[in-house]
Amino acid sequence: MTNHPVVLITGALTGIGRAAAFAFAGENARVVVSGRRVEEGRTLAAELIALGVEAEFIQADVRFEDDVRNLVDGAVARFGRLDVAVNAAGAEGESAPLVEQTPERYAAVFDSNVLGTLLSMKHELRVMNAQGSGSIVNISSTMGARGAAGASLYVASKHAVEGLTKSAALEAAAFGVRVNAVAPGPVETPMLNRLLADAERKAAFLSAVPLKRAGTPEEIGDAIVFVSSGKSSFMTGEVLRINGGRTAS
Template sequence: MAQSVVLITGALTGIGRATALAFAKQGARLVVSGRKQEAGRALEQELRALGAEAEFVQADVRHESDVQKLVDKAVARFGRLDIAVNNAGTEGVRGPITAQDAESYAATFDTNVLGVLLSMKHELRVMQVQGSGSIVNISSTMGHRGAANASLYTASKHAVEGLTKSAALEAAASGIRVNAIAPGPVETAMLDRFTGGADKTAGMKAAVPMNRLGRPEEIADAIQFVTSEKAAFITGQIIDVNGGKTAS
């Protein structure tokens, strides 16, 4: 993994940030992206302080021109792209299906689904020429289960898993692996927004057999494993990391 070129979208907080720090500590060369310039520059400096070659590129994955420039800048800086982690996402608008509309649909799907589609489109464009690469999309346990009052988020993660499997089939002959990590509830600001309160977060924790929330660093560990040579025969898989939540 040392000296691999790693691109991470949604890298400024939570799982994305933990993943960037984990790769930096292993000597990877990093391009991290997000929508907030100040936070991005701060992360860039933090990664460099760990000894990593790192660059922040401001990008909004809802816009193809941003995604294309992001991938092109990564290749221009480092000459290739070995690993891509498509982590940018939103919890969307909670509430019953009867309260949803075209605007709330777009607010969720433009980031969670279109963003992953556009990211893979341009990552694969580079990786197919190389004949190698590994892509990880971030799904959720809700990507293969139902959840009341979270229909749009749930549906968007189901779509991410479908995109992952289809891309894996298309890319396998080119030496590229495409997988998804599906976290359970993880200690992030997004979880706090999603649950809407400490009591509801506690309820999600109680539903985890290990009786705790996951840590962003644990998801980063799973991402590092599945993008490594130790997982060289794994592609097209949705890998649950959830403390046993989907065991039954």
């Protein structure tokens, strides 16, 4: 990354996306944060500006191409270029056995996690390929490399995100652009608490993590900064798994 790189983050209003915004602010990046909720987005941008960095909120829903196009073009109009994009927008969907899943539930997960990632990369690469530089980091999950009973749609969507990441990396390499993914395990976010609604269930789930705890959003944010930076300049098409040892065996 150059001095004061321009960073675009989708799904920036909560959890990992929000932590990434503050991690990049700590590196003096210029940050464009995006999400669907205007008031929360403006508040986040104000918090980042209060840290002494340039920041702007642009409303977008990654399920809709016009929103994504306007988001990327707005970031470039504001700062003149796009150095890093973090595609963190996503949805977990409803947990249920596969035989109970429906086309509507499929669309609710895949439109955000897969179509949203595809559209985001389409327009980010439009800019980065023309620049001849850039780094994209998609957010996958431990579930992008394994199965989980009751979570077939979420699991399938994250497998798809990793496939998109690898394919896009091969296409973008000729332009000097890198595309990677970060795949967190359980992280203390609102999404984790929605999935594990009661304390007993959450404790049992975390007991299966070799490090015996959930990760923090800040730990994942720091990893995203590393993967996007010049410190990982020979890394593309890869998935960095950060899960306390969950996939070690």
